[in-house]
Amino acid sequence: VARHRIAVLPGDGIGPEIMNVTLEVLRTAGRRFDVEWEFLEAPIGGAAIDAAGDPLPVETLSLCRRAEAVLLACVGGPKWDNLSSKQRPEAGLLRLRKELEAFANLRPVRTFSQLLDASPLKSELVAGVDLIIVRELTGDVYFGEPRGIEFIPEGNGEREAFNTMLYRESEIDRVAKVAFELAMTRPRRKLCSVDKANVLETSMLWRSRVSTMAASYPDVEFSSMYVDNAAMQLVRYPKQFDVVLTGNMFGDILSDEASMISGSLGMLPSASLGDGTFPAIYEPIHGSAPDIAGQNKANPMACILSATLMLRYSLNRPDMADAIELAITNVLDQGYRTADIMSAGKRLCNCSEIGDKILEAL
């Protein structure tokens, strides 16, 4: 019997509902593959603010450090929207990423042939898309100092707000290396780096480092693209992309946009990897969806697929990941759909119902 110790952070909003289903799926897969799970649950985000006055309590962080991997659902909600930037639920998530040095956020975007109708894009453009966004996750304007809101000197009471977009060479290099190595494992071996090097110094340094590294990967077909153009090209012709490398802020925007290729944010998992010193974090790319929280309506598949990324990248169990992915495929083939991916003639399920179908298929 293999044993794995996983930190489980359900977070806020729909988080507890989708995490519940995900743990059930892992437990069932565990029985089939002779794996015993030790799930260490802890609060993060708004739940942690309410319980402990801190969006990332020290107990939660140390529990994460002791685990082999961190499985996280989502954080945030209107209840905590008026707190200052360091006290918000989101600050807990950002500190977790930073403390675990999870600098490379992998966001695979692929289409499910059963869900082509769910995409707002024309089916012939999205069928067969298989791209992955590598988003830098512990730098950029998310973390740069100085930041704040201050009165302008001699501004007669006027205030200004500022953040710092910042990258050092070593931060660029380490995430670029992840992206190039990843590109080498993929059939097309393409890498497109996205920046705004026609305006920003941060992007100029980014472009020059990544281009330099490209010379050491002659088998990778490398290109650079401006972020405004990339935002357009992702919609215009997504099949042109294989691996897309970008910074934290641009990656946030582009990956949510790219989710529309698969039809729903509710289908997209992510993996946030460091250099191996600390456990990696696995989380869906969607948010906490306060509007449907507690209603058993959410799509748990992005969270379940995040668990399959954990099985692949942290636990070296591709067999279990394959089995769970197959179960999801079967359930989609049978026509079961949550509301976000519903289309005519399909069978609408709530969160726990679709979970049960996946368990049956397993």
Add this chain to the structure above:
Amino acid sequence: VARHRIAVLPGDGIGPEIMNVTLEVLRTAGRRFDVEWEFLEAPIGGAAIDAAGDPLPVETLSLCRRAEAVLLACVGGPKWDNLSSKQRPEAGLLRLRKELEAFANLRPVRTFSQLLDASPLKSELVAGVDLIIVRELTGDVYFGEPRGIEFIPEGNGEREAFNTMLYRESEIDRVAKVAFELAMTRPRRKLCSVDKANVLETSMLWRSRVSTMAASYPDVEFSSMYVDNAAMQLVRYPKQFDVVLTGNMFGDILSDEASMISGSLGMLPSASLGDGTFPAIYEPIHGSAPDIAGQNKANPMACILSATLMLRYSLNRPDMADAIELAITNVLDQGYRTADIMSAGKRLCNCSEIGDKILEAL
């Protein structure tokens, strides 16, 4: 006879080709409506670097200041890509916007019923879209100081690059006011402000100022949205938007993305307005397309439509703007298309051919 003095900046790449056609259209419309044009042409961007060693020569700027409006095509190209940030073609454009205090960049996005096929989005989602992005244009990380690339103290030769995202209250207020006033003139009276207030102080100040102003416009249906969500919603269901207000960097990304709703960047004009002290700038939102420059393949319609915005906003000639827009509609109805909007069964035209068709229709 009315006389109008216009600064004409053809810029780089496809700029001269599309500007040529645009001026022909204005001349023909002028004959019909008894308007005499004084076109003052000057170099900007790469052309100005080559001619005068400066992407915005003082002569160009002072000529712009003496005009009633500035009509600009596009700047940039690989030839000047290795220059430093302050010497690039783009720096000339950015300085022009700043010097003329053109802080409110209006980017209308609408669909042409004749071009629904050209959009990568499903036709039923884009038919009838009529939204306008109000992008702040003289602040944000585009202009914030400090900025640069420096060696890290004690960094053993490692460098870091930084830019400053920055907004003062008065900068937010003046562009927000343009957006609210604009929303008041539109049938749906909706305004959605886009930011990243769950992470950035700059966005928190933005959100708090814009929300405060919303209270003075009770007839406007106001909402705020995070930029990652907005990037998704623009593709998911664009009809939900009417006026979209956002900062310089987010606006750059979202407006290029939104161009796919109309099917091509080649159809989208923009107007950059200040408080009236200086002339406004009218320019297509597309770039200089170096790959097709000099080949007479470009779509001049975004540039021509920018001229119609000039007729409306700066010259108070809605009659002429209507006539030109009608001519474009007729040409599209007749099935003439440039390459970027070509679809099966239509007649492919090059840049000057489509220009001739528009002149005939006028």
